[in-house]
Amino acid sequence: xxxxxxxxAPAASDERSGSPALVVEHLTKRFGERVAVSDVSFTVEHGExxxxxxxxxxxxxxxxxxxxxxxxxxxxxxVVAGLPLMQSNGVEIRRxxxxxxxxxxxxxxxTVAENLRCFAGLYELPDAARRVARALQAVDLTGRxxxxxxxxxxxxxxxVGLARALLNDPEVLFLDEPTSGLDxxxxxxxxxxxxxxxxxxxxxxxxxxRLDEAERLCDRVAILSTTLRTIGRPDELRRQLxxxxxxxxxxxxxxxxxxxxxxLPGVESWHxxxxxxxxxxxxxxxxxxxxxxxxxxxxxxxxxxxTEARHSLEDVYLELIDxxxxxxxxxx
Amino acid sequence: MSWTRIRAIFAKExxxxxxxxxxxxxxxxxxxxxxxxxxxxIFALPAVKASSxxxxxxxxxxxxxxxxxxxxxxxxAGYAVVGEREQGTLEPVLTTPIRAEEFLLGKALAVxxxxxxxxxxxxxxxxxxxxxxxxxxxxxxxFSGQHVLIQLIFTPLLASWSIWVGLAISARSSDVxxxxxxxxxxxxxxxxxAGLLSFGVIHESVTLALGLGAALLLVDALGxxxxxxxxxxxxxxxxKST
Numbered sequence: 001x002x003x004x005x006x007x008x009a010p011a012a013s014d015e016r017s018g019s020p021a022l023v024v025e026h027l028t029k030r031f032g033e034r035v036a037v038s039d040v041s042f043t044v045e046h047g048e049x050x051x052x053x054x055x056x057x058x059x060x061x062x063x064x065x066x067x068x069x070x071x072x073x074x075x076x077x078x079v080v081a082g083l084p085l086m087q088s089n090g091v092e093i094r095r096x097x098x099x100x101x102x103x104x105x106x107x108x109x110x111t112v113a114e115n116l117r118c119f120a121g122l123y124e125l126p127d128a129a130r131r132v133a134r135a136l137q138a139v140d141l142t143g144r145x146x147x148x149x150x151x152x153x154x155x156x157x158x159x160v161g162l163a164r165a166l167l168n169d170p171e172v173l174f175l176d177e178p179t180s181g182l183d184x185x186x187x188x189x190x191x192x193x194x195x196x197x198x199x200x201x202x203x204x205x206x207x208x209x210r211l212d213e214a215e216r217l218c219d220r221v222a223i224l225s226t227t228l229r230t231i232g233r234p235d236e237l238r239r240q241l242x243x244x245x246x247x248x249x250x251x252x253x254x255x256x257x258x259x260x261x262x263x264l265p266g267v268e269s270w271h272x273x274x275x276x277x278x279x280x281x282x283x284x285x286x287x288x289x290x291x292x293x294x295x296x297x298x299x300x301x302x303x304x305x306x307t308e309a310r311h312s313l314e315d316v317y318l319e320l321i322d323x324x325x326x327x328x329x330x331x332x
Numbered sequence: 333m334s335w336t337r338i339r340a341i342f343a344k345e346x347x348x349x350x351x352x353x354x355x356x357x358x359x360x361x362x363x364x365x366x367x368x369x370x371x372x373x374i375f376a377l378p379a380v381k382a383s384s385x386x387x388x389x390x391x392x393x394x395x396x397x398x399x400x401x402x403x404x405x406x407x408x409a410g411y412a413v414v415g416e417r418e419q420g421t422l423e424p425v426l427t428t429p430i431r432a433e434e435f436l437l438g439k440a441l442a443v444x445x446x447x448x449x450x451x452x453x454x455x456x457x458x459x460x461x462x463x464x465x466x467x468x469x470x471x472x473x474x475f476s477g478q479h480v481l482i483q484l485i486f487t488p489l490l491a492s493w494s495i496w497v498g499l500a501i502s503a504r505s506s507d508v509x510x511x512x513x514x515x516x517x518x519x520x521x522x523x524x525x526a527g528l529l530s531f532g533v534i535h536e537s538v539t540l541a542l543g544l545g546a547a548l549l550l551v552d553a554l555g556x557x558x559x560x561x562x563x564x565x566x567x568x569x570x571x572k573s574t
């Protein structure tokens with residue numbers, strides 16, 4: 001069964017005006033004394049899939065709820081789908097966006113189609129029947145339209161939630177932990193749906209703490225831990241945080257590794273990483289890799305591999321979150 | 333204000349009620365209990381009483397019938413907001429363009445419609461029993477006085493009162509059971525009036541009926557606005573105050 005999102009009508013956006021889909025400036029949200037989100041700023045362009053990562057309690061859902069006008073910011077400002085974030089614009093902003101909460105919150109005694117028809121009414125969609133049919137088709141649930149939502153699996157309910165979020169062709173689609181609690185197969189289906197939407201150019205704001213999900217789906221990611229820790233493309237973040245390292249493996253341990261790696265152009269240092277394995281931090285891979293290869297051959301080493309160390313988004317995330325933990329520990 | 337959005341909530345609620353067996357059974361059983369007392373009371377009335385005494389006794393008996401529109405919607409209205417919140421269905425609705433006033437009016441109308449149907453149906457059963465089985469003079473007195481008119485007018489007014497109090501409690505409560513129990517307290521003022529009339533502390537009159545009717549109409553009209561103001565999206569979504 002293919003779960004790739006099928007075309008729905010193009011979003012009525014202000015893309016032509018060139019303004020970003022989301023502009024957030026110094027956004028802060030407090031609940032009494034507790035600061036949930038502090039001084040967060042970022043922009044999301046039209047058609048971008050923007051990942052919002054962070055541990056539990058980092059403020060991801062609060063940010064989504066604030067941008068979705070469910071909460072009003074304590075300080076700071078935002079422009080959502082072309083409209084300044086303020087109470088008087090609440091109805092119009094909510095008309096232009098969609099939010100899929102972590103749990104889809106379906107009416108379990110109602111059928112899938114009845115749930116969607118109710119929301120089509122809430123969005124005042126003129127051609128509700130067609131929109132409902134199209135949304136069901138987009139998530140491959142046409143055959144389950146008359147099933148009560150209470151009879152669906154968690155994965156299918158999540159797909160109904162996604163269909164509901166697509167009903168109004170949103171300019172910005174907020175997905176709050178869309179695969180939370182799903183088994184790997186159901187999660188993969190949701191990933192495929194999101195990937196399909198991305199290919200169609202839908203702007204998606206995706207909160208998650210699943211780093212594989214963010215790495216696979218997102219054009220850019222922001223890492224939040226009450227404050228915004230970093231923002232950028234996953235590969236940019238890796239470059240920012242981690243030095244380039246070449247991993248060298250030989251059949252036997254080198255007799256004099258210092259003679260092989262020492263003083264080579266582009267090589268900054270080296271250390272053994274097990275028997276016949278060496279990690280070599282370099283300033284420029286294109287300069288260092290050929291020099292290391294020549295030096296190894298000259299030393300008569302039997303080379304198994306020379307590869308670039310690949311840091312995952314998880315490494316980036318853990319590095320930043322660990323820094324936060326250490327900073328908080330230091331303060332304590 | 334959008335009637336399309338109000339209709340969407342109204343239709344959804346009615347569908348949900350219809351498929352909830354517990355709600356259907358409760359709605360059907362509770363009024364049946366309240367209809368017994370006035371019927372027994374009317375049947376026990378001797379036809380020989382003076383017409384003013386007869387009229388007063390009939391009026392007091394019929395007051396019990398007015399408990400039906402006050403009691404039936406209390407549980408449903410108490411559940412309406414906090415119940416959705418506990419089920420996790422409130423947040424998705426609040427992410428749509430719906431306004432608090434529209435959401436609440438849709439909910440209120442969805443509770444009002446079955447309440448009126450049940451209350452008027454019960455009154456119909458009561459009138460049929462009176463016509464068929466009561467003393468002819470008593471039956472004539474029931475149909476000829478202003479009793480029928482008062483029932484028809486006060487039924488929606490009392491139901492609306494109960495609904496708005498229930499919705500207000502539901503919008504501010506954090507627990508369904510507490511909301512439903514407090515919602516039942518909405519019936520205390522109408523019960524107090526019924527009690528005062530029964531014990532002869534205040535006397536049934538056209539002036540009293542008009543005064544109570546006007547007061548209820550005002551409270552019902554204000555209720556919608558007041559509950560809309562008390563409807564705090566932020567608190568309902570997060571459970572926290574700003």
